[in-house]
Amino acid sequence: MNIARPDRVRLIRDIQWLALLLLATAMHVIEAAMPSLGPWFKPGLANIITLITLLLFGGKAAFLLATARIVLGNLMVGTLLTPTFVMSLAGGVSAAFMMIAAWRCLSARHVISISLIGAVTHMSVQFAVVAQLFIQQPHIYFMLPPLLLLALATGWINGGIARYIATRIRHDHAASL
Amino acid sequence: MLTDAQSELQSLGTCLRGTPLDRLLLAGLLGAVILAWLWIDQQLNHGDPVVRIYHGQRLLAIYPLPRDTRVIHFRAKGSLGEAEIAISREGVRMLHAPCNSQRCVRSGIHHRIGDMIICVPNRILVSIEGDARPRLDGIAE
Structure with missing residues (x-):
């Protein structure tokens, strides 16, 4: 039986993607253990990895990584299929979708803009899910503005860090060839 | 994806400074959030x-x-x-x-x-x- 040898470039790419997924999952678990600054507020460290994947491998790889990271991360912290998982999945998937859309419209130089759009989408969708499915009281939106301000601050920092790491990886990769 | 020209090595400080578009977007979002906060504050009763x-x-x-x-x-x-x-x-x-x-x-x-x-x-x-x-x-x- 002949088994075709996998393409080397594709194999390396898949291994790199898997390494990024493991890193993102680890960051998800660390964030879950960190003290909370507010309800459902996290610094979005795992989103740095989604942004790096978007810049290095494109939209499809970033979307798959964001989804797989949320499922694996929630499985590891024991919140799979709980309200926390539903909020996390809705926020993470919609943020990834919006970041990919922004990345297609803007140049890859504007990583911080892409990150800001992701951070605001993540926070807003989480609130919408809680208001519609769990708490069902519209005045929980009164808590949204201060948390959006925090999301803007972390979105800016995460975007800057993601751009720095992505350019560094590409620079080192080019230098090693 | 990042092109080679865009992947010139920059310091973290330069990356965190952002582009003019990033700053414009941040200013717009900050303005919208602050306006929403002020509106919400008016809606709350202060009794x-x-x-x-x-x-x-x-x-x-x-x-x-x-x-x-x-x-x-x-x-x-x-x-x-x-x-x-x-x-x-x-x-x-x-x-x-x-x-x-x-x-x-x-x-x-x-x-x-x-x-x-x-x-x-x-x-x-x-x-x-x-x-x-x-x-x-x-x-x-």
Whole structure:
């Protein structure tokens, strides 16, 4: 039986993607253990990895990584299929979708803009899910503005860090060839 | 994806500075969030603080924050089980909740109008709202 040898470039790419997924999952678990600054507020460290994947491998790889990271991360912290998982999945998937859309419209130089759009989408969708499915009281939106301000601050920092790491990886990769 | 020209090595400080478009977007979003915050602040009543406790859409109880030293203990039946809420002159806090994360319990005491304690797994919302109406002794279901 002949088994075709996998393409080397594709194999390396898949291994790199898997390494990024493991890193993102680890960051998800660390964030879950960190003290909370507010309800459902996290610094979005795992989103740095989604942004790096978007810049290095494109939209499809970033979307798959964001989804797989949320499922694996929630499985590891024991919140799979709980309200926390539903909020996390809705926020993470919609943020990834919006970041990919922004990345297609803007140049890859504007990583911080892409990150800001992701951070605001993540926070807003989480609130919408809680208001519609769990708490069902519209005045929980009164808590949204201060948390959006925090999301803007972390979105800016995460975007800057993601751009720095992505350019560094590409620079080192080019230098090693 | 990043092109080779864009992947010239930059310091972290340069990356964090952002582009003019990044700054423009941040200014726009900041303006929108601050306007929304000011609008919300106007919507909140600024009378005496009143604690409202909900389970989903159901209002379970309304209590004004006491002016004396008594502490009101209220047991709210949520989706997972009973949550114990303490209301005193200092504010309101969740003493016990049946959820795993215990974030609502750890969030501590809240006393300002607009503050909320939310337990998503148990679907309990404790909200401090302003009420200009005459003070009540408390209404509970």
